[in-house]
Amino acid sequence: METIFRKTEGLTDALFHYCPGCTHGIIHRIVAETLEELDVLGKAIGVAPVGCGVLAYEYFNCDMYQAAHGRAPAVATGIKRVHPDNIVFTYQGDGDLASIGTAEIVHAAHRGEKITTIFVNNTIYGMTGGQMAPTTLIGQKATTAPYGREVAHAGYPLRIAEMLATIQGAAFVERVAVNTPANIRKAKNAIRKAFETQIKGEGFSIVEVLSTCSTNWGLTPIEALKWLEENMIPYYPLGNFRTPGR
């Protein structure tokens, strides 16, 4: 019988622990498919964060690390400097990358470290139970912003892609979302370009992926996808911010 679809070799058979409706699973899949399609799975080395993605080392079917909170880009730097011909990536959430790990991500970009970062932005701390993140939207409720995020108290949400795009060493910077099939295809395309940037040795590459957290947003999975579209995309515009040679 002809096989017309199979699960990517880029994922192990371990069952995801993610909540129903969470889009981490989609992002894992398109990253893994990309590694397989680029035929780099055998030389890929990934770094899992602290946060909801902490167990990513059990899901990606390649050599993996679990890193201290926020330090994945530094760990990836150590790996890439030892194995410059391997494909090294980090998979980080917004608590990990946009809060505790801002120094590490900025300086990995600043050095033009030839690694790829998949940055999953769902505007909240998922694993620890819904605390405010630097990316939490104005007025959005979180357990540590029980009345909604107030600018006077907690500042404006941090736009990571725009910030990193100001750095010369960040060769490829794009923001995507995984709320619709069309956007998922665009997201996968961006992830592919990010890894190609690394393969060509053109510098640091990052894809910011707008993602949902229906559990901590208190919405159904369908409502969460709609909330992403109506609230996140207006503040975090999708698109490419940097491409090599442009």
Next chain:
Amino acid sequence: MAKILMKGNEAIAAAAIKGGCRYFFGYPITPQNEIPEYMARELQKVGGCFVQAESELAAINMVYGAAGSGARVMTSSSSPGIALKQEGISYIAGAELPCVIVNISRGGPGLGGIQPSQGDYFQNTRGGGHGDYRTLVYAPATLQESVDLVMEAFEVADYYRNPVIISGDGMIGQMMEPVEFKEIPKRELPPKDWATDGTKGKRKPNIINSLYLDPEQLEKHNWRLKEKYDRMVQNEVRYEMYNLEQAEIVIVAYGTTSRVVKNVISILSKEGIRVGLLRPITLWPYPEKAFDEIPETIKALLSVEMSTGQMIDDIKIAANGRWPVYFYGRSGGMVPTPDAIIEKVKEILRGQR
């Protein structure tokens, strides 16, 4: 090979390269800057790589990545910078990765000062990182010993898959002495088949990790680590016993202070006062068994430290009530003078006789 005159920090860096170190990640801090500077000049000549990290946090996590990739890797810093590395050291110990960490210590607490201090005894031997882990700590007293121990540290780190700390102070880092790079004993080391270099589609993924969500698994992991640390206690303890025969007092001192104490011993012997030295070379595992070799003539122990008293806790544990334990220390970057130690010895003897 002939002896050459070198500055401590440079000798340590050169020894690391001779010991197989090819990767170095560090952040500037006085008084250890000659180590990263040397590495920046020399590592690329041997096919290695130096990266100046954005912080000590990043540096130790780069070490984690490089060590997990199978490389011989080192970082160095000084007291406040080592404090910043402690999180990473805990992860490295938990994930069982080999690396060497040099602490050219200075006065604290806080920003403290930049002069030599042994106020990092707790930090080096107990660590500031969380969890049930240990690091092997060498405390060289001369530049020759620094060179020998740094080279050996890479073998030992690989042997146990554990971080090894070189505890020097600003004096060791900044002074010059003749050193010789000798061949060090090689250990039988298994291949690093756990390291990440890509599966090449030929093996299962290698995973570098310290997370065990199941408490039963984590406990099992921790007891296995404990067994490893017990093997270090069994096999890796090092110390020097000096002039103990017929002595009345044993001074316990390590690193720079032990050299001041040797002067004290020679001055006092001319006055007919016999004092011995017990010098721990490994601060962890602590040379407790050395205390069993202390002769019956000894009436008291004296801890001399460049701190307000940190190693004295280990001395009391090792002494186990067999002798009274006295203390003399200087802190904040001040170095004990022979005269002050001599006065302390005489004061103890007046009380003991």
